[in-house]
Amino acid sequence: xxxxxxxxxxxxxxxxxxxxxxxxxTCITSGAIESTGNVPFYDRIFKIFEKMVExxxxxxxxxxxxxxxxxxxxxxxxxKLGHARGAALIAAVKCNVKIYEYTPLEIKQSVVGYGxxxxxxxxxxxxxxxxxxxxxxxxxxxxxxxxxxxLNWTRYExxx
Amino acid sequence: xxxxxxxxxxxxxxxxxxxxxxxxxTCITSGAIESTGNVPFYDRIFKIFEKMVExxxxxxxxxxxxxxxxxxxxxxxxxKLGHARGAALIAAVKCNVKIYEYTPLEIKQSVVGYGxxxxxxxxxxxxxxxxxxxxxxxxxxxxxxxxxxxLNWTRYExxx
Numbered sequence: 001x002x003x004x005x006x007x008x009x010x011x012x013x014x015x016x017x018x019x020x021x022x023x024x025x026t027c028i029t030s031g032a033i034e035s036t037g038n039v040p041f042y043d044r045i046f047k048i049f050e051k052m053v054e055x056x057x058x059x060x061x062x063x064x065x066x067x068x069x070x071x072x073x074x075x076x077x078x079x080k081l082g083h084a085r086g087a088a089l090i091a092a093v094k095c096n097v098k099i100y101e102y103t104p105l106e107i108k109q110s111v112v113g114y115g116x117x118x119x120x121x122x123x124x125x126x127x128x129x130x131x132x133x134x135x136x137x138x139x140x141x142x143x144x145x146x147x148x149x150x151l152n153w154t155r156y157e158x159x160x
Numbered sequence: 161x162x163x164x165x166x167x168x169x170x171x172x173x174x175x176x177x178x179x180x181x182x183x184x185x186t187c188i189t190s191g192a193i194e195s196t197g198n199v200p201f202y203d204r205i206f207k208i209f210e211k212m213v214e215x216x217x218x219x220x221x222x223x224x225x226x227x228x229x230x231x232x233x234x235x236x237x238x239x240k241l242g243h244a245r246g247a248a249l250i251a252a253v254k255c256n257v258k259i260y261e262y263t264p265l266e267i268k269q270s271v272v273g274y275g276x277x278x279x280x281x282x283x284x285x286x287x288x289x290x291x292x293x294x295x296x297x298x299x300x301x302x303x304x305x306x307x308x309x310x311l312n313w314t315r316y317e318x319x320x
Contacts (some may be wrong), residue, residue: 045246046253075238082242093206
């Protein structure tokens with residue numbers, strides 16, 4: 001099972017593809033889609049869509065896990081976040097990748113075992129689970145955490 | 161010159177294609193992309209993207225005019241609006257249609273001649289300019305108003 005985790009944002013969108021075989025998690029690829037300030041907003045959003053499609057076509061993940069956002073700092077930032085998140089969703093529907101949404105609380109609960117875990121706690125658990133020496137960006141860590149959460153949740157679902 | 165006007169929304173996205181020849185505005189097509197409540201949110205967003213691409217491929221508009229939103233009712237509704245607006249922007253970049261953004265004030269100013277015009281005033285001016293007996297939805301009217309605004313603005317720009 002191959003899961004693409006996404007942490008959307010209009011400036012930086014983190015992504016990570018995680019596989020799971022015999023209870024072993026492996027990071028296949030991970031990174032961040034970044035935009036410089038000079039690029040028009042619509043081109044930044046298109047870049048997220050384009051890169052997501054590229055990743056899905058190259059790695060053929062079975063499913064996508066993405067944060068379910070209920071709030072943002074303010075109306076303006078949530079509007080921008082909506083554009084970025086929409087780009088990831090459109091790419092997934094286009095590539096026939098099934099979408100699963102998790103709240104930040106569910107992701108932290110699943111990865112760290114505690115819904116109110118700090119960013120540092122999430123990051124060190126993600127590194128430990130995937131046996132990675134370091135992860136450059138918080139957005140990438142959060143994307144990998146979403147993927148791990150989904151793989152954990154799927155295991156739980158199958159047990160039931 | 162053929163302009164596609166868009167009034168994005170996660171439940172209803174209005175659209176209208178307006179042509180201008182010899183100072184005469186004509187509505188080529190108009191309508192609204194609607195979603196019923198039972199459809200998952202990501203499918204609703206994808207439907208907007210898909211229909212926008214379809215319209216652009218069928219009518220080949222030169223440019224797209226879309227409302228520049230700075231605010232929404234609340235954080236949750238602006239997040240949803242962002243998804244829908246992103247779908248229209250991604251479709252335009254994909255189809256090489258140049259994007260122009262106008263504030264609600266600029267659109268009303270351009271169509272009615274008064275930035276604080278009511279929805280009814282905008283609607284009756286749009287109907288008059290396009291010689292349409294009636295327009296079913298406010299979202300469609302707003303999309304047509306954005307297209308007219310852009311065509312007016314382009315004329316002004318060329319004069320300079």
